[in-house]
Each structure stands twice: as structure tokens, then as C-alpha cells.
Amino acid sequence: MRKIAILILLIMLSSGSTGVWAASSTVTITATAKVDANRQVIIEGAISSGTKKQVTLRVMDAKGELEHLDQASSDEAGKFSFRYTLSKDVTATYNAFIGGDGVTELKLLTFTYTKNTNLNPNPPAGDGSSEADNAFIITEEQLKNARNGMGSLAVITVPDGKDELIVPINSGDLLGSAKLKIVISGLTLTIDSAVLKQLQQLPKADSGINISLKVKPLDEKETSKLLVGHSSKGLNLQAAGPVAELSLVVKTVDGELNLNKFDKPILVQLPYGTASIDASLLGVYYYNSNTKSWEYKGGKLSKSTKLINVELTQFSTYAVLSYLKSYSDVPASHWAHEAITKLSAKHVVKGVSDTTFSPGKAITRAEFTALLTRALGLSASKDARFKDVPAGSWYSEAVNAAYEAGIVKGMSAELFGPEKLIQREEMAVMLARANDMIQAVEKVETIEIEYSDSDEIASWAISSVQVLRKSGLMQGVLNNLFLPKKTATRAEAAQAISNLLNMSDSL
Numbered sequence: 001m002r003k004i005a006i007l008i009l010l011i012m013l014s015s016g017s018t019g020v021w022a023a024s025s026t027v028t029i030t031a032t033a034k035v036d037a038n039r040q041v042i043i044e045g046a047i048s049s050g051t052k053k054q055v056t057l058r059v060m061d062a063k064g065e066l067e068h069l070d071q072a073s074s075d076e077a078g079k080f081s082f083r084y085t086l087s088k089d090v091t092a093t094y095n096a097f098i099g100g101d102g103v104t105e106l107k108l109l110t111f112t113y114t115k116n117t118n119l120n121p122n123p124p125a126g127d128g129s130s131e132a133d134n135a136f137i138i139t140e141e142q143l144k145n146a147r148n149g150m151g152s153l154a155v156i157t158v159p160d161g162k163d164e165l166i167v168p169i170n171s172g173d174l175l176g177s178a179k180l181k182i183v184i185s186g187l188t189l190t191i192d193s194a195v196l197k198q199l200q201q202l203p204k205a206d207s208g209i210n211i212s213l214k215v216k217p218l219d220e221k222e223t224s225k226l227l228v229g230h231s232s233k234g235l236n237l238q239a240a241g242p243v244a245e246l247s248l249v250v251k252t253v254d255g256e257l258n259l260n261k262f263d264k265p266i267l268v269q270l271p272y273g274t275a276s277i278d279a280s281l282l283g284v285y286y287y288n289s290n291t292k293s294w295e296y297k298g299g300k301l302s303k304s305t306k307l308i309n310v311e312l313t314q315f316s317t318y319a320v321l322s323y324l325k326s327y328s329d330v331p332a333s334h335w336a337h338e339a340i341t342k343l344s345a346k347h348v349v350k351g352v353s354d355t356t357f358s359p360g361k362a363i364t365r366a367e368f369t370a371l372l373t374r375a376l377g378l379s380a381s382k383d384a385r386f387k388d389v390p391a392g393s394w395y396s397e398a399v400n401a402a403y404e405a406g407i408v409k410g411m412s413a414e415l416f417g418p419e420k421l422i423q424r425e426e427m428a429v430m431l432a433r434a435n436d437m438i439q440a441v442e443k444v445e446t447i448e449i450e451y452s453d454s455d456e457i458a459s460w461a462i463s464s465v466q467v468l469r470k471s472g473l474m475q476g477v478l479n480n481l482f483l484p485k486k487t488a489t490r491a492e493a494a495q496a497i498s499n500l501l502n503m504s505d506s507l
Contacts, residue, residue, distance in 0.1 A: 055100040199249075365418055
């Protein structure tokens, strides 16, 4: 979304559009651009309108192709700064276009990078050994220069053909509170400096030479080998994006030091397939080499950028996979087929067996609570609240998480009734509370009920039923009936949760 906003700003500026960008006086930009022998580009300047103004940079190569796109805010004096690394080590001339809030004429700067054939782009590591040809090395000075004008982010673009980035062992200290954003092998990773400091503190890290980040994409043969045997019993599992081995280690004279878990999650952005791919079936998966199976890690789609974002607390082999699960008792003609298929891909719902779903089977309060907490990604931080929810039961984590989030309150102060079949009005109340939490749709203020059996709806459920009817999250059945006391089915639960996620743009 940020790139789209930047592009819109550039289009408006270059077309001379007024409207929200109109200014009472001319706003100008002054700037200079330079590039050193290590391909580090520094563009600095000032915007005449002063403090806290958005400044946009677009760098194009001689062929008119986009080389770099970024945005920064000016400081109190109107000054701004962009720093990044050229993506290619070739002699070339670049045009830098700079615009900003209220600017009606883009500033154009031209700079040329000349490849230095005497400069080794991969100098020896600290122990005197040579790195492999696929490694890209960043020095302390280059890392400092990579920080943008506000100092909150250091951006490094690893050239095509290289799948390893080498940074100094003290990178965490060099970055301070800034994060390190890395574009490598088609992926974008944003690493908190706390993780780099965590690497520095590993046992024996005092003998470390540097920190290595590797993103090694697997070829088609390697990918097929990992996926073979996983499409069976109604499941079609296919690669819909890159499959890559990720590693982040400290290199020492004796080998490598690994982190079992990152103190702060690393945000990873992975591209996914073409327009023919059903994005609702996609997710990020981790390959467990011990069990020889793929484990779902989630991910949030950005359909406009064709990226899926996921936060990872450890590195291994990851992939963007399409998960298409079919059940013999849920044909394509079934009214809840789409909802069940999509929620299966998100691992919110599961079949009662490998091949059946039992859509008409009644669902318990514990089962529906588990579906909701999985759909919303909730987790518990406290022990069991209810006497009939024993610690260690399959539903205790879900019930406690839903209670903490305010979605459930129990049958009484001490009892939850986990095995009790859930009634439609109970499900409506839980869905309405979940909607309040994520604000999928606006809350309806009136409580006027239009169902023929509205007098049968409990007073504590009336407002929730109205919210769901008005928003479309949950509807009645035939003949304008809501049937509040009827037990809900697995298909009804799936459809209601699917509606909630669709309206919150989470499915």
C-alpha cells in the first residue's frame, strides 16, 4: 500500500494536479545526488515548505525502468535524506525524480555509477578467507549509510544472483533502534535490531566474524521433492510462490551459531502467483524436516501488491502454498461449500475425517469457540477461568483466549458448558462480540427485530441478532425465522465465521 501511495503522489505531482496538493505559494526542492565506488547512493536536500513534509524519491535507469522507490519525512529544517544500494554492479546513468507535499514541479537529478574493476565487491571476511561468489558483503560504513533520513530503517538491496548477505557482527549496535530491511532473492525481510543483538549475545559469539543471512530459493526439482506425497485424500497442495531456505547465523572460525527463536518476529514478505491463483487458498507453510510435513504459519495477503506477509520467529524452509481441500459430503453445490473450502485453507476448520466434514452435525460451545479463536488468531495468557474447562483439555486454550478477548462470558461465573450444543442465539452473541473486537462492520444502534419468531429470542441476544442481520454476518432461515433455540451446525458456524473474515478483509 505504501508503494501505491507513493506512485499516486508521483503521478499527481508530475501531471501538475492541484486539489489537495495545491499550495498558496510555490514549494520547491533543492537536492544533490552522489554514488560511491561501493554503489551506495546518497540523495540529500531540503523542501522549502519546512518541517514534517512527505518527500518522495523515484530513481529510473537509462531504459526507463524503476530502480528505486522510497518516501521520507523532512526534519524541522525541511531537510531530508535517502540512502540505498544500487541493485546492479554495472556502469550506468540514473535519473532521480524528487517530489513532495505541495510540490508542482519534480526535481530532476542525474548521476552516473562507474564500475571499478579494481574494487572487489566481496572483500575478504575478517578471518582472511574469501566468501563465496553468491555473497554480498556490507561494511560498517555502508550499513550506517543505508539508514534513511529519519534513521528508523536501514535498507539494503542485494543484487540479483546473490542469495547471501553478510553484515558486521556488531550490526545490532550499529543500527541502534533502527530496523534492517533487506530485499534478497525476491523476498523482503524486516529485522528488528534486537534480533541482531540477540545473535551477538549467543554463547561463543565473541569469536564471531560476521552475521550471515541466506535466502536460497529451491528449484523446481527440489520443490517437487518436498511436495510429493502431500496431495492425497481430497487435498491438493501446490506451490504458488517461492519455496526457499532461510537462515540467519553468526559465522565464527569454528562454524556457525544458530538462534532457536527470535526475540522479535521477523517480518517476511513473499510474492505469490498470477491472477489465476485463488488467493483465498494461499498461506505460508514451514517444512518440518523431522515429521516430513508442511505446517501452516498463516500470512496476510495484499492483493494489490501480490505479496503475502508473515511474522516468523525462526528460520527454516518456507513456502507459499495453495491448499485446496475437498470433502465427499460437501459438493460444490452445497450452500456452504465456498466458506468451508476457504476456512479449510486457513486451517480454521477441519474435517471429522480425511474425506468427510459432516456439515449438518451440531456443534458444541467449545468447538465453535475454538473456530473463532483460530480465525482471529487469539491466544491466552492466563490459567483456566471456568471449573468445567480443565487445564490441558483440547479446548482450554481457546476458551481462555476467547474469555480474555471478551467474546465469551460463560453459562455462569464458574461454568462454561464446553460440551453443550451451541444455540443459534448464543452463536450470534459470540459473533457480535468478535465483530466489536475487530470492527468488521459498523455496530447497529437500533434493536428492532423483524423475524417472525423474534419474541423467542432471549433479551440478552436481541441486540446481537440485530447487528448480524443488518450487517449480513448471520441470517435467518426459511419463512423469516431465526430459530434462536435451534442448535447450530458445523456448516452454519463455518459460513458465519467466513462472513466475519470476509467483511474484515481477512479472507
